[in-house]
Amino acid sequence: MKNLVSIADLSREDALYLLDNAQQLAQVNDREVKKLPALRGKTVVNLFYENSTRTRISFEIAATRLSADVINFSAATSSLSKGESLKDTAQTLEALGADAIVVRHPMSGAAHQLAHRDWINASIINAGDGSHEHPTQALLDALTMRQLVGSNDDLAGLKVLIVGDIRHSRVARSNVLLLSKLGASVQVAGPATLVPAGFEKMGATISNSFEDSLEQQPDVVMMLRVQRERMQGHYMPSEREYTQNWSLSGKRLAMLKKDAHILHPGPMNRGFEISSEAADDPRAAILKQVSNGVAVRMAVLHELLAGERS
């Protein structure tokens, strides 16, 4: 495996292989000396065109634990006033010795282009591109679900509900693709304006009522982070209407199964898409997701930079 751009590029076997490795690497986090020499001498660049302290730090810790050198590069881009082009930046980073580039970009397809347009040879890891994909997030979510249900294999039969602004969510896209590959049944739910029909083709069912979805007794409820500014205007009449219909409130929390699990990719808007009661409920596995993020990113970096699997 040379790049990780999209879940769509992974086979079920690829995904399980990465999850198995991540599961093993997760144990490094519990050791006193949290470091392996696997990527000594390799250079990983975090190329972030969008602020995301959490994802950047997660990749940074993952690379450091594998003894790679890590460089952080923040860049700005806009369709109106461009500075250096993506191509020039990437070529510069490669000339400086980058073996892998972890890229976060506000525009869909940026990681795909870096991987496929003959600009550079370095490995590309997509850390989120526009509304397209965020594959390591989906992998860490799947790893978390495996741990929660005690599976060492796929997620066959698991009922997962993803709630929020599905339209603009790269987390939703990557999760729908990965979870259905792993045998889970996935439903995406949100206001009709924010749930495009195309998600059905990607493998999910669609719901426009949170209550109806909860009545189907999902095993996992994943609440997406929602941008407040999108919840007024032509997608949604008001923030209040959004919260009333789509927040994981105390009342909706009571509808969940006792052994259900609550996930959120973070950072949370407490009191908006998720109530504090839900966020702090024992069924919430949000911090587990964070620590699994490091393990999954270690597994991906290891596979791309030192993998023996062709």
Added chain:
Amino acid sequence: MIVLKSVSLFGEKQTDISIADGIVVSLEPTSEKGIDCSGLVALPGLVDLHTHLRQPGFEASETVLSGSKSGVAGGYTALFAMANTNPVADSASVVEQVLTLGEAAGLLQVQPIGAVTKGLAGAELAGLGGMARSRAKVRVFSDDGMCVFDPALMLQALTFVKSMGGVIAQHAQEPRLTEGAQMNDSDLATELGLTGWPSVAEESIIARDALLAEKTGARLHICHLTTAGAVDVIRWAKKRGIQITAEVTPHHLMLTEELVRSYDPVYKVNPPLRSAEDTAALREALVDGTIDIVGTDHAPHSIEKKDCEWENAAFGMVGLEHAASVVQKVMLEGGRNWRDIAQVMSSKPAEIGGLTNQGRLDVDTEANITLIDPSATRTVTSQTHSASTNNPFAGVALPGAVVHTLFRGNFSFKDGEVVEK
């Protein structure tokens, strides 16, 4: 005297074409010696109602000269130059400048299109009368690239242009429905995370403008149709007797949105590549005559405008040098003949644009002639005579090749080479 020997006139009878002083003097076999054109189909020189020549203002992408070279290599003897230059062609002085540049290049007829609104801003009418009376004798007005979306302004523009015997060429794109739009609105757009460009954004403007044309009795031309629904609206409007004509580009006839999967901006175009069903509907409509003409929407862009993120990239593709091949394939496969190809690529665009000296191949007409080898096959390359390389057909094998082009009786393209003035 030039004699083109043994041509296949409109793909039909074999004969000779004799030319003197820039005029066709005979279409009968003659004993005079001449240039052997056996196996070549002779058509009236192609006329493109929709070309972006980029000059003045964007000479890194194209100049009137480089665009003219690309035109003659594609078999064209007339190009209508779109108004979205810098400065915008919204006044007599700018359209006359473009006309002069075309005359200086001298390879084909460059006919300026005037902007409908000042600066293409969609707010106030441009100097339509002044452009019509200028040396460029503008008859086609278009804000192409932008839609004349204000219905009141469109109504006035149609009224005005009717009085000068002109036509408005509308770029049908409802702006509110296409804010931030990047590709066809579809399941694929959802999958790729790109903002969709709904068909209704095109169809609603066409329907509105058809009704405005009916009210005013003016002529309306719709640029680059892309959807099956737009074809239906055009059919309805024509049935109603509205003076409406429609255009399709070579790329919308053959290329679909599936190409966007690569995120390669060479496939980014306005209006966007659509579904396979839309493409099939467009081919059918061209074959059955609902769509009147093929316009290239030749839109050259320099490399850096395309070698970047999809959303940052410019919209547009070049088209002059493969248009005839695409049309040959679509029309002949659709059961039409070379006379029909001449109709959609030459006679009808000349008629819509008011060029009486173009679009005909007959005795006593100006000798604007294209000679095509219909049996050739060739693989399109991104390097052409255009100054730009943003060619979505690069690597695609197409039938037919333009061998010679004559403009006013002189070779502008001969044996596959541009004949510079």
